Amino acid sequence: MKSIAMCSGKGGTGKSCAATYIAEALARAGQKTLLVELGEDSRSLDLILGVTTTAFGVGDVLSGLCEIEEAISSVDRTPGLYLMPPGAETPLNSEDIADLLRKLEKEYDYILVDGARFQTLPVKAFGLFLMVTTPDSLSVRACADLSRRLYGKGAREIRLIINDVPPRVPPIEGAEDFDGVIDMIGAQLLGVIPQSPKLRYSANSGMPLDDFSLTLKVFEHIAARLMGRRMPLLVR
Secondary structure, three states: OOEEEEEOOOOOOOHHHHHHHHHHHHHHOOOOEEEEEOOOOOOOHHHHHOOOOOOOOHHHHHOOOOOHHHHOEEOOOOOOEEEEOOOOOOOOOHHHHHHHHHHHOOOOOEEEEEOOOHHHOOHHHOOEEEEEEOOOHHHHHHHHHHHHHHHHOOOOOEEEEEEEEOOOOOOEOOEOOHHHHHHHHOOEEEEEEEOOHHHHHHHHHOOOOOOOOHHHHHHHHHHHHHOOOOOOOOOO
16 A cells, blocks of 8 residues: 555545645654655645755656656655655656656655546556545545546555535435445545634645644544554544
């Protein structure tokens, strides 16, 4: 499960935010963790982390302009966490991404890949696909469609995070409750992230989460479950 692809069926689900704080939780748990941003949808991880990255990135490595080490920046606020930004615009293909992951897996305990399109994902190179949805009909349906396509291309495991969950969840077409959402998407539930203005503020300002906040504990539990530990789901 070293390489994890962050996925969502549509934009606006908080996928990049979830990737960032899960990676931080893994690093705080003693796992050497790398965030790789492919930048095919947008660039955001450096802003969420509040870091200034190296001038190089994924595109520069794949085009031969720099070595892998030159494209990776450490995250000062979280020892053990590293970021590889998109870098120069370079056409991506699944073979190049798979080759890059094989090289990176020798150095890191966990690699979370964000910002990839389905068409360029080397599905069989990932141990896990982490699907992020919000509790609304459009997002759930889009995730269910993507999940079917991933399984069709040979995905070994898909897990689910339901993000931005309000105190009162609106009706979701085709699902009476979260069990119905799980069945529609076909993925085991990994975590539920409650709606939080503080989380949105932290992500937008590049600030870490409050040390004693529920949201921080939620991400710590998600990270622990990724590491194979039995942890309860936290909602509120």
